[in-house]
Amino acid sequence: MTKALTVAGLSRRYGAIQAADGISFEIAAGEVFGLLGPNGAGKTTTIECVLGLVRPDAGSVQVCGIDALAQPQDARAKTGAVLQATGLPDKITPREALDVFGAFYPVPLKTDALLDRFGLREKQDAAYDTLSGGQKQRLALALAFVGDPQLLVLDEPATGLDIQMRRELHGHIREIRATGCAVLLATHDMDEAAQLCDRIAVIADGRIVATGTTAELIAGSGGSLEEVILKLTGAAR
């Protein structure tokens, strides 16, 4: 069966820093795969290469069997993403954003359905710069879903969210997993990874130092997940 995402031998260097060094992993449909590691470990670089924001120096990326480096538009049509440091024009409304972004996909989800699903109905005509942080994050998620993706890429999606919003976000991730969509989740929050991820890759200094389920990772070292991660990432340094 075709994997939702296959990354093989991905490398990327920025000057003297090797941000990604031979990263390889696969994600099956309906699987939540976590990239766990400290800041600067290479999670964001890996995600940027997967999404085509950055061209890797070496390696390959396949989204649902499509070569994402050779056919980036086709790969993006099957991918939804929520990244750090992205924004929208100040005066755009959630409805307008969903309508326009949806126009880029062959079979977009209905704007009204997304507004209801992500609790944005009341704010559908409000300017983006008047939305709260949580509402902006909901809109970012709704936009990631607008193309009915088969792969959802989330880079630190819970950063800055309060507990309630974080729970809400986790609910959405579980929902989408149930629909058969694969999720690549980059996080440094070990609880979040433990709660949501079917498998976790621990990344440090641009390399994957361990992969497995939470139970497998804990079993291998005999401590909590936090202790395992600290041990693995510390060892890599």
Add this chain to the structure above:
Amino acid sequence: MTALLQLTLLGLKLNFRNRMAILYGYLFPLIFLVGFWAVYRSDPVPLALHLGQFLTVTILGSACFGLPTTIVSERERGVWRRYCLLPAPGWVFLASVLLSRAVLLVTAALLQLALAFAFGMPAPAHPLDLAVAFSAASFAFLGFGLVIAMLVDNVPAVQALGQCIFLPMLMIGGVAVQLESLPAWAQHLSLFFPGRYAVEALQLSTTGMGLSRAGFDFATLVLTGVASAIAAGAMFRWDKAFAPRRAWLLLAIGMWVAIGFVVETRGLASVSAVKDTRQVGSARDYAPAPPTAKVAPASWHDVTQADIDGIDFKRLPPDEGIVSPFSRGDEVPDPVILPVLDRIRDGLPGWSPGNVSDPVQRARNLLAVAAVPDILQMEQVERFVPRLVFARLQAVIPPRDLPKILYWIAMHPDEGDDRAMHQLGAFGFPDVTGPTKPVRGRVMLYAFKLLGRLAGPLPNN
């Protein structure tokens, strides 16, 4: 295509929700227009001689500030990084920004034109040519606006770099300050700024002979636009974290330099002398009152040779000047304007104001055909039309009467009907609006000049 259209419409909507964008996009061009109107309020025809200038200012403002500010501020806030995740290539997003900017630019220009018409500016002689020239100038400068947007990282840098392009173009590039008012060194330097070519192409479409006379200007605008578009495409970046490929800037700037070099070395543009701003004056400036208490003729029938001998033809403006120019008999017109001259020559016999029964009014009307191109500074044409008018006057007014009638018109420039000056569309001239006194002044001068040729003091070779 649907996505591009939706994104373009959204760009327009967002612009209209931004007060500062409306201020910069619409109010500033109108302020510039009012400025031009105020500075050149003594022009014989309101604003028509400066349309090329104020439209170029509008385009430049949009290209140096409006377009790059939009792109750079969105890129700074991660909007373009978000766009990058959509399944469409970068050119779709650039095209949408350019399209919405073009719509804003066209509406701003139309607003300017509407206000200019309200101030009394006549309709352009070649509206389609004007639209084409405006498009070419917009292409050239918006292309460079994209280069600015790709080059800089933040909005303050857009303002700084934009000013570095905008102000020199305005002050010494022939855009805000007319070339004739600039010293020779600045006129040479202006050859390297495309603003000069934009002004020329737009102005020739308004009061000149149209784009057929502005082929070179048009070509320079297209070339600079193509070079800028290629450079901007090569420098494109979704995210300010990635450095632009700055070497491509050389292509955009290099095209300006190359064009200036070609024009300079091949002598394709002349350096103008300081503009002749001589006042037309009154009839008494050219025909001083005689020392004896001679009675002035009561009608054109009473004009005598002594009256004509009293005119000092040497006081008239020179035939080579800007005011009431007159071609030499052996002067060959540029082949490009021959069709225009043929149209006038062929059209004069059937032009109804030139066939009215009153011979004085008939002559006045025909002289207006020479006066209006002079007022509008229609390059080259204005020099040759007086000869065509002269020939027509000699054909429709008996030789015995013509000197007397010309004298009468010259000495009484404010008499008679002046509606003929609004009926020159048959010759391809724009309508003349505003006070009619300037046209009457030129009618007077040409009456004197033709009389001088009939009477002998002025050469008619």
